[in-house]
Amino acid sequence: MTTTTTTMVWLIIGCALVTWLPRIIPFIFVRNVKLPEVVLKWLSFIPVCILSALVIENLLDTESGKIVTLNWPVLITFVPTLIIAIVTKSLSITVVAGVIIMAAVRFFM
Numbered sequence: 001m002t003t004t005t006t007t008m009v010w011l012i013i014g015c016a017l018v019t020w021l022p023r024i025i026p027f028i029f030v031r032n033v034k035l036p037e038v039v040l041k042w043l044s045f046i047p048v049c050i051l052s053a054l055v056i057e058n059l060l061d062t063e064s065g066k067i068v069t070l071n072w073p074v075l076i077t078f079v080p081t082l083i084i085a086i087v088t089k090s091l092s093i094t095v096v097a098g099v100i101i102m103a104a105v106r107f108f109m
Helices: 004-029 036-042 047-060 072-088 093-109
Strands: none
Touching: 036 047, 047 072, 072 093
C-alpha cells in the first residue's frame, strides 16, 4: 500500500504548472493583439501539418529493418477512416469509427 505524501502532492502540482503554463501564457498575451493576416493564415496550417505528420509517421514502418515500408494494418484502417471523416466532418464520429475499424483490423489480422 502506497501513501501520498505532501511532497508528492506538491511535485504533481509543480509538474502540472510546468506543463500547463507554457501552453496558456502565449494565449494570454496574444488575445488582445491583432495579428497580421499572414500570421493568421500561417497559424491555420499548423493543425493540418501536425495531423499529417502523425498520420504519415504511423503509416510508415521504419523499425523492421533498413527499408521503409507501409504499415498495412494502419493503412487499411486509415482509408475508411479518412472517407468517414470527409463524409461526416465530425471529429467524434471519425475517432470512434477509427478505433472500431482498427480493433477489427487487429482482430482479423
